Amino acid sequence: MKVTINEIAKQAGVSKATVSRVLNDSKPVKDILRKRVLKVIEETNFRPNALARGLSLKKTSVIGVIIPDLSNPVFSRIIAGIESYTRAHDYSLMITATDFDIDVEINHIKIFRDKGVEGLILLTDHVNKALYETLENFDKPIIMIGSDCDLEKIPIIKIDNIKAAYEATQYLINLNHKRIAMIRGPLTDRFSGNLRFEGYKKALIENNLYDEILVKEGKYSFEHGYQMMTHLLAGSKMPTAVFCANDVMAVGALKCALDNEISVPEELSIMGFDDVAIAKMYNPSLSSVHQPFEAKGERAIVKLIRMIEDEENGVNSNDLFGDEVLEHQLVIRQSTKRIKS
C-alpha cells in the first residue's frame, strides 16, 4: 500500500503535524526531528498525496486548457508555449480539445472546475450565451487567446488580425497588383475569419480595388484552398495575387496554380497567413504573416499565473486586465512578386 504521512510520523516517532511542517517548511522544527523525518521520507520514498493536499489547501497547481483541435499546429504550438512555462512554474496542465463544439467546451469548463483547476485558458472560435454564462460563473481566473468576450474579468491575448491582413494586402497593392483575390475563412469563424477579411477589404476599398467576385470562402484546409483557387481560375476575372486566410489554404491554392501550369510568383502571387512550418519549406516558399504562436501561449500563462498568485496573496491584479496585442510580422518569401503596373 502507498505510504502516507501517518506512516512517516509513526516511523519517525513524531506527530503528523511535524511531518507536515518539515514537508512544507511552514513552521520551525528542531533539527533532530527534522533529520529523523527526512530520513524516513527518504527511505520510504514518501511523496505527499496531492489530492489530499489540494483538498485541504484548496490549491491543486493544475491549470486547465481548452482548445479546439490538438492536431492542428496552429493550436498545438500555442499549447507548447503554455506548457513549458507552466511546467517551469510547478503547475500541471489539464487539456481538453473540443472540435469547436461549444457544448463540449462548456461541459469541460465545469469538469475542470470540479477537478479544482486554479485557472483556465480558453481558445474558442465563438462565444454564445451559454458559454458566456459559464465563464461568468467560473470563479477562478480565465484568459482567452484569440477570440473576444465582453467580460471585464477575462483578459484576451491576441494579434491585430485586421491590421495584419490590411498590411498584407497593402503589401500586394504596393507590388502593383490590382486584382487581388482573397480566399477567406468560413463565415462561422467570427474572429480571425472575419477580421482578416475586414483588413483585406479595407485596404482594397481604400485603393478602389475591392471586388466581391474575387472573394471566396472556405474552410481552413488544403483541399478548400485548392478548390477555391479552382473557382478563381474558372472565374471571369483572373487575379494576379491571392491572399489566403491561412497558410494551409495558401498552399492549396499554390498547388492548384502549379497544377494548372500557372507559375508562382511570375504569373500569380500568393500570400498566406500564420507562417506555420510549411511556409518556409514549400517550393516556392510562401510569403506570409508571421504570428507568434508560442508567445501567445506564454503570455497567456504568465498572466494567468500572476492572476492566480495575486489572488492567493490577496493583492489585486487590475493591471493585468485588458487585452494584450502581440506583434505580427510580414514575412516575404518567394511566392509574391512585384508586377508591372
Place this chain on the structure above:
Amino acid sequence: MKVTINEIAKQAGVSKATVSRVLNDSKPVKDILRKRVLKVIEETNFRPNALARGLSLKKTSVIGVIIPDLSNPVFSRIIAGIESYTRAHDYSLMITATDFDIDVEINHIKIFRDKGVEGLILLTDHVNKALYETLENFDKPIIMIGSDCDLEKIPIIKIDNIKAAYEATQYLINLNHKRIAMIRGPLTDRFSGNLRFEGYKKALIENNLYDEILVKEGKYSFEHGYQMMTHLLAGSKMPTAVFCANDVMAVGALKCALDNEISVPEELSIMGFDDVAIAKMYNPSLSSVHQPFEAKGERAIVKLIRMIEDEENGVNSNDLFGDEVLEHQLVIRQSTKRIKS
C-alpha cells in the same frame, strides 16, 4: 463560497449520505427525497468536488500523458487520438512535454502519481536506468507508444519501423535505383532512428547495394535534411534516390535538390517517412510511409482504460499485455519514379 454536499443535505432536509446516493445512484432512494435533493442541486448549481471524491474513492478519472514535444505534429496527432477517446469516456488528460529530457520525464511521472492519475501513457525516445526504475515503481497501468522497454507490465504500441523502412527501400530498388542514399535520424534516437536505418540497410545489403558513404545522419528537421542533401550532392557518389527518416527531412532534401536545379523525381527520387500533412501538399507531393498517428494514440488509450477498469473490477488483463503493432502503408506520390536500369 462554493456549495457543498452538506449544504445540499441541509437544504433538502436529508443526510449527506442520501445526497451522495442520489448523486451516484449507488443505493435506492425514495422518489420524494430524490426529487427534493435533485431540486436543491438544480437550484444551487451544485457540483461535487472532484478532489474530495477522488480522495475518498481513490479514483480521479485523470490520465497522464508524457510526450517529448507538443508542437510537433508527429506527437500532437498522437495526443489528439488519445484525447478524443479519453474525453468520450469521461476521463481527463494531464499532459506534460519533456523536450526529450529524461529527468523531466521521471520527475513528472512522479508528479502525476502524486496527483492521482490512474494511468500513464509515455512517449519517449529512450529509456535509461532511472526511468526504468521509476516505471517499475509506478503502481498504475502504463502504456508506451513508439519505444520499447523491457517491462512485462508495460504494453507497447508501435509500428514495425524496420519492416516499413525495408519496404520503402525495396520499393526504390524495384524502381531500378542502385544508388540509394539515406538521410537517417540521429544516432541518439534509439528507437525509430535506428530501426528505420536498419530496415534500409537490410534491403540494400540483400541486394548488394549498400554503401556507407550514402548514409548521412541528422536531426529530424528541414534544415538538417537540406544540409545533408547538400553533402550528398557534394559527395563522390551521386545517389539517384534518397530515403529520409522523416518527411520534414525529406522536404528539406527535396527543396535542396530543387534549389540546385535537380528535378524531382526525374533526376532524383525522394522518399519520406510518416506521411505528415506536408507530404501530400508539397510540390511535387512526397512519397512516404504512412503511419497512423491518431490510431496509435487511440489504441494506447483504449488499452489503458481497459487496464484501469479491469484493475478496478479485480479482473486480470493479461490479454492486454504484449506489444501491439499497427499497420503502416507505403504512399506513392510524385517524388519517386522508376528509372532505366
Place this chain on the structure above:
DNA sequence: TTGAAAGCGCTAACAT
C-alpha cells in the same frame, strides 16, 4: 517547538 484534533468535501460501512 511539538502534538492533538478539527476540518477540507466526499463515500461507504454500519446501524436502524
Place this chain on the structure above:
DNA sequence: ATGTTAGCGCTTTCAA
C-alpha cells in the same frame, strides 16, 4: 430506505 459515523491524507488552528 435513511441517517450516523468513520475514514481518505493532508494542513492548520489551538493548547501545551
